[in-house]
Amino acid sequence: MRILVTGGAGFIGSHLVDRLMENEKNEVIVADNYFTGSKDNLKKWIGHPRFELIRHDVTEPLLVEVDQIYHLACPASPIFYKYNPVKTIKTNVIGTLNMLGLAKRVGARILLTSTSEVYGDPLVHPQDESYWGNVNPIGVRSCYDEGKRVAETLMFDYHRQHGIEIRIARIFNTYGPRMNIDDGRVVSNFIAQAIRNEPLTVQAPGTQTRSFCYVSDMVDGLIRLMEGENTGPINIGNPGEFTMMELAETVKELINPEVEIIGVENTPDDPRQRKPDITKAKELLGWEPKIKLRDGLPLMEEDFRRRLEVPREN
């Protein structure tokens, strides 16, 4: 099986590549522009005969002979996707069109990593796949959430019109080793802050919720979706739901009981609650997450301490 992973130098992408490379029958090609990803994440595979890394921006066409495409390329942290919103929407729309064009030309199956952000600030809780969402079309997050909604539309139009084999995963907040230390997302921020003994910055009001999935569970879900018979969209996430204040308190307890927790301003359109209904993933993919937040955080702490060069005292 020859497999293309766009965005494979990023956080989830590089863990996915590790898992795909374990199968000796797979050849893996990564295409990435290194906007938020890094070659470092793939260094153990560089030079491997079954692995290839291409510096490529998915807003440009790409021609490679592959059987499967995992299409992840897109900045995922709000600070990065809002940094150049026009580029973010181009990546979602033109990038997905280009990858669908490739899938059509070479007859590949394509999986899109969509997001829980397609549900916007949800009025239905927990969110199941039949919910159409509550998204601001002109807000500062729209380049990402509306971008992903269009990407989903393109996937289904290519499927209906051209018979392309598609898979859509709606990923909920995922965390784990190898996240950029300055990625800006909440779990990486709190862990880095706790290790550096800086205050944990809880954005107002602190009662907003998220549900956090450990990256190995996520990769397992994505591969099951690709290999299964269902197009999706299918929610892949961990239903354990926490307020941001609870998350800060858990990080404080596990990593640095001395650290301060402070309230800071939030950004516009921050979803107030988010929790996946994973009935479909359980029934159709036989998948459910195994790693609880309290077990995943220490694994991430270990990786962050190594990269920040701050060993644990005791």
Ligand SMILES: NC(=O)c1ccc[n+]([C@@H]2O[C@H](COP(=O)([O-])OP(=O)(O)OC[C@H]3O[C@@H](n4cnc5c(N)ncnc54)[C@H](O)[C@@H]3O)[C@@H](O)[C@H]2O)c1
């Ligand atoms: N991590 C999460 O919680 C989460 C949640 C929902 C959806 N997702 C989706 O999963 C995918 C991966 O997310 P992640 O957390 O690994 O993020 P990430 O930022 O670590 O990885 C994204 C990768 O895409 C690359 N990229 C960005 N724009 C590109 C372009 N135009 N051309 C080529 N490469 C480009 C980046 O350099 C990076 O390597 C994204 O599509 C994201 O929207 C992630």
Ligand SMILES: O=c1ccn([C@@H]2O[C@H](COP(=O)(O)OP(=O)(O)O[C@H]3OC[C@@H](O)[C@H](O)[C@H]3O)[C@@H](O)[C@H]2O)c(=O)[nH]1
């Ligand atoms: O330092 C921080 C950072 C963030 N937060 C809060 O933590 C919550 C989560 O914020 P993050 O930036 O980690 O991620 P979000 O849930 O807003 O978006 C994410 O959703 C799913 C994916 O598509 C993306 O990975 C990302 O867009 C928000 O309520 C935010 O206000 C803090 O309280 N403190």
